[in-house]
Amino acid sequence: MTSEFLQHRPHPALRGLVTAAVGYEQRGLAPGTHRGLPSPSLTLVVTLDEPLDVAAHPDPAQAPGRYDALLGGLHTTPALIRHPGRQSGLQLSLTPLGARRLLGVPAGELAALDADLADVLGPAGTELVERVRAARTWDARFAAAEDVLRRETRPAGTAPEVAEAWRLTLAGGGRLRVADVARRVGWSERHLTARFRAETGLAPKEAARVVRFDRARRALATRPRPGLAELAAATGYADQAHLTRDWRAFTGLSPLRWLAAEFGFVQDGAPARGPGSAA
Numbered sequence: 001m002t003s004e005f006l007q008h009r010p011h012p013a014l015r016g017l018v019t020a021a022v023g024y025e026q027r028g029l030a031p032g033t034h035r036g037l038p039s040p041s042l043t044l045v046v047t048l049d050e051p052l053d054v055a056a057h058p059d060p061a062q063a064p065g066r067y068d069a070l071l072g073g074l075h076t077t078p079a080l081i082r083h084p085g086r087q088s089g090l091q092l093s094l095t096p097l098g099a100r101r102l103l104g105v106p107a108g109e110l111a112a113l114d115a116d117l118a119d120v121l122g123p124a125g126t127e128l129v130e131r132v133r134a135a136r137t138w139d140a141r142f143a144a145a146e147d148v149l150r151r152e153t154r155p156a157g158t159a160p161e162v163a164e165a166w167r168l169t170l171a172g173g174g175r176l177r178v179a180d181v182a183r184r185v186g187w188s189e190r191h192l193t194a195r196f197r198a199e200t201g202l203a204p205k206e207a208a209r210v211v212r213f214d215r216a217r218r219a220l221a222t223r224p225r226p227g228l229a230e231l232a233a234a235t236g237y238a239d240q241a242h243l244t245r246d247w248r249a250f251t252g253l254s255p256l257r258w259l260a261a262e263f264g265f266v267q268d269g270a271p272a273r274g275p276g277s278a279a
Contacts (some may be wrong), residue, residue: 001028006138010092011146016084017098017153021145023138024090024275035261036072036079036275037217038210038250040170041093042107043072045275046145047133048088052275056080059112069117070275071103074201076210078251081275089275090132090141092149096200097163101154111201119253124152136158161185162199165192169204175210175236178204210238213250218244220255221262228255 019041024046033055036043046050050217051066058075071080074096082276094106103120110120118125129146164185168176181204182192198202202210216235219226226234232243 002026007134008138008142011078011150013150013153014098015148016095016103017274018092018146018149019095020093021142022091023089023141026090027086029085029087030085031085032083034081034083034275035251035258036081038076039093039214040074040096040207040211042074042096042099043275044092045070045072046090046093046117046134047138047275048090048170050084051200052089053082054079054114055082057107057112057114060194062113065114067114067116069125069255071110071120072114073107073208074207075110075112076250077112077207078200083235086236087275089276090138092145097158097166100157102152102200104148104152104154106199108198110199122150124148158199159195161187161192162195165196165204166207167201169207172208173215173236174210176208178208186211190191209246210250213246216247220259225259227228231255 004023004025006023008023010018010021045067046069047067052066052070053066054070055064056079057064059232094102099105099110105120117129118126121128125224128145128148131148132141134142135144150225152192165181168181168184168254171191177191178189182189185192187195193203196207200207212235216231216237219231219235228243231238232238232240235243237243237246244254247258251258253261
């Protein structure tokens with residue numbers, strides 16, 4: 001098996017809009033199914049070989065589909081992505097507040113959905129895919145994608161109260177109560193929930209759960225791995241049982257079963273990552 005993952009620092013002009021960029025190429029894997037997990041970012045994937053074969057979307061009402069370039073909104077259940085033992089592409093993580101500026105629509109319109117990039121960006125989406133695929137190096141691929149996105153960037157249009165609520169949710173690791181966030185931005189809980197969901201696709205409480213889970217997932221994937229009770233305490237869960245319940249809700253698996261599925265064996269050190277993995 002060969003695996004290549006290349007981290008790229010997004011262009012400074014995309015700061016606050018794109019949080020991470022990864023190029024990936026894997027060969028010689030056993031055919032299988034990868035879980036695209038909830039995270040605080042929208043996912044943009046451009047494939048370099050076979051289309052993404054999405055067997056199950058976060059929204060069960062959406063039919064399975066195949067995508068040369070996919071844009072996935074925020075979600076609270078996993079996507080299931082089949083692969084034939086090889087996969088190659090470029091993945092960008094977009095901030096929910098940046099979606100309106102980059103895509104021309106709020107992230108709320110993409111909640112729990114996977115869309116063809118061209119259906120959202122129009123001709124610019126088609127151009128982005130063609131230029132990324134025509135490039136012969138990772139640097140050139142990243143530059144091509146960023147050039148199109150920079151050209152498409154629009155002025156900010158998010159309410160400052162929503163932007164501050166999102167900042168507080170991230171900064172607090174998902175620990176702040178919705179009432180406290182609402183008080184800090186000067187809105188009622190009901191008004192905050194409605195405006196926040198319309199902009200991001202998640203209610204404030206759901207967003208806090210996703211942020212907390214994402215931090216726990218990243219911590220569990222590091223070495224040395226923390227115990228689950230220690231992890232729960234460090235990431236804001238009431239106890240290990242609370243952590244396990246959320247983990248099952250977001251991944252469909254217990255934490256240890258997720259580790260075994262993602263890493264092959266819990267003792268192994270190299271995860272079998274794929275498109276849709278949080279960067």
